[in-house]
Each structure stands twice: as C-alpha cells, then as structure tokens.
Amino acid sequence: DAKTTQPPSMDCAEGRAANLPCNHSTISGNEYVYWYRQIHSQGPQYIIHGLKNNETNEMASLIITEDRKSSTLILPHATLRDTAVYYCIVSPDTGRRALTFGSGTRLQVQP
Amino acid sequence: EAGVVQSPRYKIIEKKQPVAFWCNPISGHNTLYWYLQNLGQGPELLIRYENEEAVDDSQLPKDRFSAERLKGVDSTLKIQPAELGDSAVYLCASSLGGGRTYEQYFGPGTRLTVT
Numbered sequence: 001d002a003k004t005t006q007p008p009s010m011d012c013a014e015g016r017a018a019n020l021p022c023n024h025s026t027i028s029g030n031e032y033v034y035w036y037r038q039i040h041s042q043g044p045q046y047i048i049h050g051l052k053n054n055e056t057n058e059m060a061s062l063i064i065t066e067d068r069k070s071s072t073l074i075l076p077h078a079t080l081r082d083t084a085v086y087y088c089i090v091s092p093d094t095g096r097r098a099l100t101f102g103s104g105t106r107l108q109v110q111p
Numbered sequence: 112e113a114g115v116v117q118s119p120r121y122k123i124i125e126k127k128q129p130v131a132f133w134c135n136p137i138s139g140h141n142t143l144y145w146y147l148q149n150l151g152q153g154p155e156l157l158i159r160y161e162n163e164e165a166v167d168d169s170q171l172p173k174d175r176f177s178a179e180r181l182k183g184v185d186s187t188l189k190i191q192p193a194e195l196g197d198s199a200v201y202l203c204a205s206s207l208g209g210g211r212t213y214e215q216y217f218g219p220g221t222r223l224t225v226t
Contacts, residue, residue: 043115043202043217044154087153098144098167099215101153 004088009106012082018075020105022088025069030092033064035073036099037084044087044101047073078109113137115218117203123224129191132221136184136205143180144215145188146202154202160186161208190223198225 005023012018024033035047048055048062050071055062061074075082087104091097116135124130136143141162146154157176159167162183171178175194180186190197200220 041219043204043220044215045217046214098146098156098159099154101155103151104153 004090004102006086006088006102006105008103009108011108011110012075012078014080014109014111015077018078018082018107018109020073020075020086020088020107021070022073023070024088024090027068027090028092031090032092033062033068033071034089034091034099035060035062036087036089036101037082038087038104039081039084044099047086078107080109080111083107083109115203115205115216117201117218117221119221120219121222121224123226124193126195126225127192129189130193130223131190132188132201132203132223134186134188134203134218136186136203137216140205140207140216141183142206142208143186144204144206145178145186146204146217148200148202148220150199157188157201193223193225195225198223 032049032051034049036044037047038044048057048060050062050064064071085104085106087101089099118133122130143160145157147157148154156170158165158171158178160180163180176190178188200222202217202220204215204217206215
C-alpha cells in the first residue's frame with residue numbers, strides 16, 4: 001500500500017471547520033483513500049473513502065486533488081466530540097485487506 | 112445492531128502467565144481481524160480470517176501467540192507465555208468481505224498490562 005504523511009497534531013476551534021491534510025504521492029491507480037478516526041479508549045471508526053472524486057457523507061467531506069497525490073478531510077462544524085486521532089489510509093478496493101495505519105493526526109477541538 | 116464485542120476490556124497479568132481475548136464480530140461479517148496497538152501508534156495487523164480460515168498470519172508471533180475462529184464466527188486470541196512487551200491494546204475488527212466493501216468495524220479493544 002502507498003505510504004501516507006500527516007501532520008502529527010492540529011487544533012481547531014469548536015464550531016469551525018477542521019481541515020486535515022494527507023499526502024500520498026505514491027498512490028496507485030487502484031488505491032482508494034480511506035479516513036478512520038480513533039477517539040480515546042475506543043476502536044477506530046470509519047469516516048469516509050474516495051477514489052478520485054470528492055465525497056461527502058453525514059460525518060465529513062473528502063477532497064482529493066486532481067493528481068490524487070494528496071487529500072483533505074473536512075469536518076464542517078467541529079465539536080468537542082470530534083477530538084480524536086485521524087488516520088489517512090491508502091489501500092486497494094477490497095474489504096478483505098488489512099488496514100495499514102500510520103501515526104495519524106491528533107485533532108484537538110478547543111472550546 | 113450490535114457492534115463488535117470484545118472481552119475482557121482490561122486484563123492485568125504477571126509475565127509468563129497465559130491470557131486469552133475473545134471477539135464476537137458483527138453478524139454476517141465473514142472477515143475478522145486482530146490488530147495490536149502499542150501506545151501512541153496506529154494498530155498493526157496480527158491475523159486475518161476469511162470465515163474460519165486464517166488467510167494472513169504473517170505478523171503473528173507464532174512462538175507465543177495463537178488464534179482460532181471456530182465455525183467462522185467468534186474468535187479467540189491467546190498469548191502463552193505473556194512477556195512484558197506484550198502490554199498493548201488488542202483490537203478485533205470485522206467486515207463483510209468480498210470485493211466491494213470498504214468499512215472495517217472495530218471493537219473497543221482489550222487493554223493488556225503485563226507486570
């Protein structure tokens with residue numbers, strides 16, 4: 001799987017948009033970009049995924065650059081409950097493959 | 112719908128003792144994963160099952176770790192004997208499997224402390 005690079009930590013004010021970047025310059029054509037998050041003392045939770053088009057669901061939006069070498073996860077109105085470690089993962093389209101987690105970005109939402 | 116269930120949530124044992132962790136995946140999920148998470152790091156795969164078959168156990172330290180998934184549902188991960196370095200969180204996850212499923216669902220994990 002392609003390697004990803006994320007900033008180790010970020011802060012965001014409550015109610016503001018949180019924009020979490022991820023670099024994946026070696027991504028292959030068949031690899032998707034996945035985002036998971038892990039709230040303290042819980043297991044990771046799936047957020048969103050995409051191939052090349054921008055995606056939006058009830059939790060977040062995913063913006064993938066045209067060359068697919070980077071992406072941004074957007075939490076439109078961050079709340080204190082969004083404080084977590086966010087992992088950007090690149091992997092082929094399959095549900096039978098283990099996720100390769102990096103160190104992620106620790107997002108701290110400030111009141 | 113119930114999520115992935117793991118037990119116990121916490122376990123403290125002395126080194127050289129055995130320990131076992133149990134996982135009940137989401138109903139109907141054919142693929143089951145055990146991950147290890149050390150403090151401050153992301154989870155790492157230990158073993159992956161497709162139904163009852165272990166299809167990827169290359170990262171499982173087989174000298175002391177063993178796992179089973181009888182009848183392709185529940186799974187047990189065992190360590191015998193435990194070492195100090197085994198202190199970590201052990202996460203179980205499941206997914207529908209197949210060619211076009213994306214989400215893995217994780218349990219809350221078992222936090223193991225070896226003293």
